[in-house]
Amino acid sequence: MTVRIGMIGPGGMGRAHIDRIHTVIAGGRVTGVSDVVTENAAKVAESIGGRVYETSTALIGDPNIDAVMICSYGPAHKDDVIAAVKAGKPVFCEKPLTPTSGEALEIMEVEQAGGRKLVTVGFMRRFDESYRQMKAILDSGEIGETLIVHNRHRNPTVPAHYTWDMAINDTGIHEVDTMRWLLGEEIVAVRVDKPKKTSHRFEHLQDPLILIMETQSGVWIDDEIFVNNQHSYDIQCEAVAETGTIRLSDQHKIERTGTLGRHNALTMDHNQRFGGAFVTEVQEWIDAVARGEHTGSTSWDGYAAACVCDAGVKALTEDGVVPVRMIDKPQFYA
Amino acid sequence: MTVRIGMIGPGGMGRAHIDRIHTVIAGGRVTGVSDVVTENAAKVAESIGGRVYETSTALIGDPNIDAVMICSYGPAHKDDVIAAVKAGKPVFCEKPLTPTSGEALEIMEVEQAGGRKLVTVGFMRRFDESYRQMKAILDSGEIGETLIVHNRHRNPTVPAHYTWDMAINDTGIHEVDTMRWLLGEEIVAVRVDKPKKTSHRFEHLQDPLILIMETQSGVWIDDEIFVNNQHSYDIQCEAVAETGTIRLSDQHKIERTGTLGRHNALTMDHNQRFGGAFVTEVQEWIDAVARGEHTGSTSWDGYAAACVCDAGVKALTEDGVVPVRMIDKPQFYA
Amino acid sequence: MTVRIGMIGPGGMGRAHIDRIHTVIAGGRVTGVSDVVTENAAKVAESIGGRVYETSTALIGDPNIDAVMICSYGPAHKDDVIAAVKAGKPVFCEKPLTPTSGEALEIMEVEQAGGRKLVTVGFMRRFDESYRQMKAILDSGEIGETLIVHNRHRNPTVPAHYTWDMAINDTGIHEVDTMRWLLGEEIVAVRVDKPKKTSHRFEHLQDPLILIMETQSGVWIDDEIFVNNQHSYDIQCEAVAETGTIRLSDQHKIERTGTLGRHNALTMDHNQRFGGAFVTEVQEWIDAVARGEHTGSTSWDGYAAACVCDAGVKALTEDGVVPVRMIDKPQFYA
Amino acid sequence: MTVRIGMIGPGGMGRAHIDRIHTVIAGGRVTGVSDVVTENAAKVAESIGGRVYETSTALIGDPNIDAVMICSYGPAHKDDVIAAVKAGKPVFCEKPLTPTSGEALEIMEVEQAGGRKLVTVGFMRRFDESYRQMKAILDSGEIGETLIVHNRHRNPTVPAHYTWDMAINDTGIHEVDTMRWLLGEEIVAVRVDKPKKTSHRFEHLQDPLILIMETQSGVWIDDEIFVNNQHSYDIQCEAVAETGTIRLSDQHKIERTGTLGRHNALTMDHNQRFGGAFVTEVQEWIDAVARGEHTGSTSWDGYAAACVCDAGVKALTEDGVVPVRMIDKPQFYA
Numbered sequence A, B, C, D: 001m002t003v004r005i006g007m008i009g010p011g012g013m014g015r016a017h018i019d020r021i022h023t024v025i026a027g028g029r030v031t032g033v034s035d036v037v038t039e040n041a042a043k044v045a046e047s048i049g050g051r052v053y054e055t056s057t058a059l060i061g062d063p064n065i066d067a068v069m070i071c072s073y074g075p076a077h078k079d080d081v082i083a084a085v086k087a088g089k090p091v092f093c094e095k096p097l098t099p100t101s102g103e104a105l106e107i108m109e110v111e112q113a114g115g116r117k118l119v120t121v122g123f124m125r126r127f128d129e130s131y132r133q134m135k136a137i138l139d140s141g142e143i144g145e146t147l148i149v150h151n152r153h154r155n156p157t158v159p160a161h162y163t164w165d166m167a168i169n170d171t172g173i174h175e176v177d178t179m180r181w182l183l184g185e186e187i188v189a190v191r192v193d194k195p196k197k198t199s200h201r202f203e204h205l206q207d208p209l210i211l212i213m214e215t216q217s218g219v220w221i222d223d224e225i226f227v228n229n230q231h232s233y234d235i236q237c238e239a240v241a242e243t244g245t246i247r248l249s250d251q252h253k254i255e256r257t258g259t260l261g262r263h264n265a266l267t268m269d270h271n272q273r274f275g276g277a278f279v280t281e282v283q284e285w286i287d288a289v290a291r292g293e294h295t296g297s298t299s300w301d302g303y304a305a306a307c308v309c310d311a312g313v314k315a316l317t318e319d320g321v322v323p324v325r326m327i328d329k330p331q332f333y334a
Helices: A012-023 A038-048 A056-061 A074-086 A101-114 A129-140 A166-183 A270-291 A299-317 B012-023 B038-048 B056-061 B074-086 B101-114 B129-140 B166-183 B270-291 B299-317 C012-023 C038-048 C056-061 C074-086 C101-114 C129-140 C166-183 C270-291 C299-317 D012-023 D038-048 D056-061 D074-086 D101-114 D129-140 D166-183 D270-291 D299-317
Strands: A003-008 A028-034 A051-053 A067-070 A091-094 A119-122 A146-154 A187-193 A209-215 A220-226 A234-241 A244-248 A254-258 A261-264 B003-008 B028-034 B051-053 B067-070 B091-094 B119-122 B146-154 B187-193 B209-215 B220-226 B234-241 B245-248 B254-258 B261-264 C003-008 C028-034 C051-053 C067-070 C091-094 C119-122 C146-154 C187-193 C209-215 C220-226 C234-241 C244-248 C254-258 C261-264 D003-008 D028-034 D051-053 D067-070 D091-094 D119-122 D146-154 D187-193 D209-215 D220-226 D234-241 D244-248 D254-258 D261-264
Touching: A003 A012, A003 A056, A003 A270, A012 A028, A012 A038, A012 A270, A028 A038, A028 A056, A028 A270, A038 A051, A051 A056, A056 A074, A067 A074, A074 A091, A074 A101, A101 A299, A119 A270, A119 A299, A129 A166, A129 A234, A129 A244, A129 A270, A129 B254, A146 A166, A146 D220, A166 A187, A166 A209, A166 A220, A166 A299, A187 A299, A209 A299, A220 D146, A254 B129, B003 B012, B003 B056, B003 B270, B012 B028, B012 B038, B012 B270, B028 B038, B028 B056, B028 B270, B038 B051, B051 B056, B056 B074, B067 B074, B074 B091, B074 B101, B101 B299, B119 B270, B119 B299, B129 B166, B129 B234, B129 B245, B129 B270, B146 B166, B146 C220, B166 B187, B166 B209, B166 B220, B166 B299, B187 B299, B209 B299, B220 C146, C003 C012, C003 C056, C003 C270, C012 C028, C012 C038, C012 C270, C028 C038, C028 C056, C028 C270, C038 C051, C051 C056, C056 C074, C067 C074, C074 C091, C074 C101, C101 C299, C119 C270, C119 C299, C129 C166, C129 C234, C129 C244, C129 C270, C129 D254, C146 C166, C166 C187, C166 C209, C166 C220, C166 C299, C187 C299, C209 C299, C254 D129, D003 D012, D003 D056, D003 D270, D012 D028, D012 D038, D012 D270, D028 D038, D028 D056, D028 D270, D038 D051, D051 D056, D056 D074, D067 D074, D074 D091, D074 D101, D101 D299, D119 D270, D119 D299, D129 D166, D129 D234, D129 D244, D129 D270, D146 D166, D166 D187, D166 D209, D166 D220, D166 D299, D187 D299, D209 D299
Parallel strands: A003 A028, A003 A067, A028 A051, A067 A091, A091 A119, A146 A220, B003 B028, B003 B067, B028 B051, B067 B091, B091 B119, B146 B220, C003 C028, C003 C067, C028 C051, C067 C091, C091 C119, C146 C220, D003 D028, D003 D067, D028 D051, D067 D091, D091 D119, D146 D220
Antiparallel strands: A146 A234, A187 A209, A209 A220, A234 A244, A244 B254, A254 A261, A254 B245, A261 C261, B146 B234, B187 B209, B209 B220, B234 B245, B254 B261, B261 D261, C146 C234, C187 C209, C209 C220, C234 C244, C244 D254, C254 C261, C254 D244, D146 D234, D187 D209, D209 D220, D234 D244, D254 D261
């Protein structure tokens, strides 16, 4: 009855998922671990009383493993996802599904050939209660069509190895997926505007950036990406519809008054802000696996996000609008 | 490894706990059920693939039951709690522990004789993230001593069988426990003030009420209890300390603008407002059971709450301040 | 066409009124000044090109003075107010009208004998936009009868000469008048509760205090008076009616995010918080004078506030409820 | 001592200014009126006991008129402003100063020839307390350089004669001036993005629009212009600086709870939102006139706003960025 999960590539995110599954989630257990560094896998496996596998292939192939979580380095995703799909096992793959859209396309082909949606991509915001309340109201139609969505994606700081394209591929990708899901349509064009740079940046970075996106029906989306704001992980979203607007609230639990004035603590990273969303995401995935169903982002979603990011990276160095190039959506993912 | 839980008296609250344990909580499973109406127990047991017991005594006595949850009618609590304690099994009992302080005293005596804290009372607010943040700051001492706490406990409406004393014993009891926990000291005196009555009341009810409490060190606490406000389940708490204040925020996830102005949905019942707290409460209890430890409110807390409520009910019909009568806290519960 | 105003006793408040009248208010001018210290009067008069009077009696008697503002020390109010009334001149008297209710009664008798309402008492909150919006909704009846009002009156600090009774006579008196006005009925009983004392107090002060009041129809009012909170002038008011509540908002103009979190500046004194109300108060008084009408609090309001404060001061040293003793409201003030 | 003001072209805005000057502002009086429809001027003049002039030239030339307010139709502004400047009289001209930048240039030339700044343009937001608080903090440098400013300019609805270019020339012009003032630098380029159109629009309108502006130093500014949002006049502004952000608060005075949830009234037009700013604007202008000084926006500001709007209107029908063309700022206006 318990879903037996094999974990591939447990770094910080993978260990956090293991911890969630074992302490605050019902119905699952991580029973096997593999890693390119087998010693790492062994250490993790020992801590949870699980089995260590020499290779991800061996883990995927073990009939005692019901489902697979992939938290390894992005370039390693494709082969393991495809192996899991070929083995007929549900696979939860951390975002991005693949670093390039071409690899995602390969995954989709294998998955379609198998005839069953098995791939879930780890876009956790779809499981956040505040975004879900926003989507429910937009979907209800009670405030008409959505026309504009304003987003802010701010981080206190990023490490020195953070490169320019990561503002799109690692940071903006969250809004790319969330907007596609929120609006239920594809993004067809992107542009990047470059405001005055913060002096609290690394010289190589243009920070902040404004990523502007347009959907099929013409919804205009902005995303202020500012990854060295020095103070907080600040995620904002406001949807402007024909007869009303909805924005995420500040999400704070308490309000203080004192010598600082009226003040509230802010979140400092994605675990603080989206801790609940991560739990819901994995819980719903385990539930779906147990029922033999699919949940969350599909490999189509992973592919589409990669296509938008490809255009976004191109827009970093090109003036004007860059069209998003993607195949027509296969009926399989409709 | 999974904690096997026996559920006694599954009404609405009990079934909600079962649902949580089976769908969003790690490490536990309800494997047995009993009820004064055996048909009810049988129905619940069947739905979860559990065993039905003819009597609560049989359930408690079964060595395949590791821990007991009691969600039956208040007057039935004492005997089952005592039986569980005598059997050496951890027992989670919904609030109130017992309708009278005398019965709670009996439980404490048996528990002390057994030499181990086994009883947890279901005061869920101690597990609410917003109250916990408030307590952490007060405990840190950074804003000095707490001097005053203002509470509001508002419900949209109550059923016709809701009697006057329930405003204290069922409603105000939440603030009684939460204040004791938040401040870490006992309530020594209470008074009830009676504002103008709402016309949306039952004739037999004085609604709203103001319950005023004083702690050992002199903290002044008010609790506006208004159970027919016609619009929302509105729980507020503001602590006033020497150099700052903290209040619970509105807890809404989104903010809307439209023809109604700027507006946010309010919670309508305790499940909406404290859904997360219920989950944390039961998760932490199961974790503690698995580790052989105690968590949450003790039977002393259940006793103390009952003593304060006794004084509160007396204050309903007496002018002025009513002292709280309770025994000295046994070293066992220190 | 310009109302020529004589100012008696220009201290800080009086000079602030003069400044308002000359810089941001239409239709009036301070043309005469008197003070117990004639040098002070001379200095103020010179700064505004006005005339200095040796005595307040001379000022009041000058036919070139249309109306009188009294900002002198409380015990000096009565004689000057009566002189102005006898001279048939509108008089604006800073709160409190008189230190004792008996003196206020004398004023009322003279005013009634004169047959015309001439006295306005400087309770500025009646002119604050936020309180006015609250009152408009309560008066509309759309949320039913008001049942409870919660008030907070917090100051950063008070000077060493601030005595215990001033918490009632100087601080709480604002809520006394505001509540009478907001609810349109008299306060009939008061009580004072004494929370744990702040250590940031003068030894002679019981700070904070809770002033509890009851109106004729049974509305229950609390007022947390905390005059050494170390951080802000924080005025709060929440009215609880049968089907809704209204509270004053935080009144801040901007919201900041930074290393302090989300934070807003707080007001530090009554000029910051009620600067707009002072302007409106004096503007409306000058307008009324020009039209030959009365505006704002009457001498009855000054008397009633004094009666409630008398009971409040008594309640400082008495246990339990102290009834407010006042005469029946004369038809003249209906 | 009272500033005698001549009003040219009193429509709704002009009559509102007259009303302010006579009822809530110190130091000024409208003593003369002219209008292209003399009957209209006569009616207004009679209501205030002022003199009616057959022509604006006659009004400007009367030595009993100290200063001039122009509230006529935009195309009529230039000649009257120039006449007032030539007569050496301070002139307050409602925005826009002139419909085209070329006419503003003519005004500037005459004004410079006269050697004295006499023209004030009626951009009232510079006098709004919330914008002023924002500017004070940005100017202090405490949160570093400003990098981005997000604006929203939303109206419930516009009349049928509202044309496309008015979204720039009548609506967006407010943010154009406010941003120039807030940041203390010129706007050098603009672009217009066109989101999905609301169905609650007139067919001829593209509504909403996104106006994107760039300043000399590279600050990136957006302005969502949505003039048929069906619910409120909603002005928002958030400045993103290197180490902090500031946004205008919601400005509501009270907060309500009821069957609609937690809700606050919104403003429905610019008089509600900026009523206080209009008063301050005119008060400060009259004060400056009395002191022989200049205050508020200059004719350079009027010119610069016109230049940005010219580019904005061009951007309505052109793809991509349109540079703003303007002369170098004359030393006279530095």
